[in-house]
Amino acid sequence: MxxxxxxxxxxxxxxxxTVTPVAKWVELSDGSRRPDPQGRQDTDEHGRGLWRVEALTPADQDDERDKSAVVEILIASHDCPAVGSLGQPLHFDGLVMTPGxxxxxxxxxxxxxWSAEGIRGQAGGRPAKAPQGEAA
Known part of the structure; x- marks a missing residue:
């Protein structure tokens, strides 16, 4: 897709x-799959832990449905991504969306x-841009 x-x-x-680790899934002897009973975190091909970052997408002013949504963005990182508190804007590096x-x-x-390479301004991401007229 x-x-x-x-x-x-x-x-x-x-x-x-809200940031949550992605649980590793294991296959049981009967062939069924479930989250790892030992609570291990899933990793990417580079050994970085996978995290789900929750974000709000406000309704667009031109959208007559006037509906906000919550999305979960998958990020691979050795450390838990710092997303701040409720209401802070988030800027991601390499953000992509695959439609349902x-x-x-x-x-x-x-x-x-949704997935991203990282959150801007954190290790591995580009530095945050300073607003115009202010020094970086």
Whole structure:
């Protein structure tokens, strides 16, 4: 499925203050899958822990539905990403969104999947931009 880059300088994302580790899934002897009973965190191919960062996407002024949404953005990082407290704006590096699709069995639309390389201003990300007229 195609992913679309998102410019976080133009799209407002607001922190909920919630970051959760992604649980590692294991296959049991009966062939079923479930989160690891030992509580281990899933990692990417570079050994970095996977984290879900929760953010609010306010409704667009031109959208007559006037509906905000909560999205979870997947980030790989050795340390827990610092997202601040509720209401702080978030700017991500390498933010992409993969649209949901209609499941054949249920006819339900799956949620969009969001991921990013990191949060701007943190280790591994680009430094935060200073507002114009202020020194960096």
């Amino acid at each position: 195609r992913s679309y880059p998102i410019d976080t300088d133009r799209v407002t994302l607001i922190s909920t203050g 699709y209609v499941q054949r069995k249920t006819g339900q639309l799956t949620p969009s999947r």
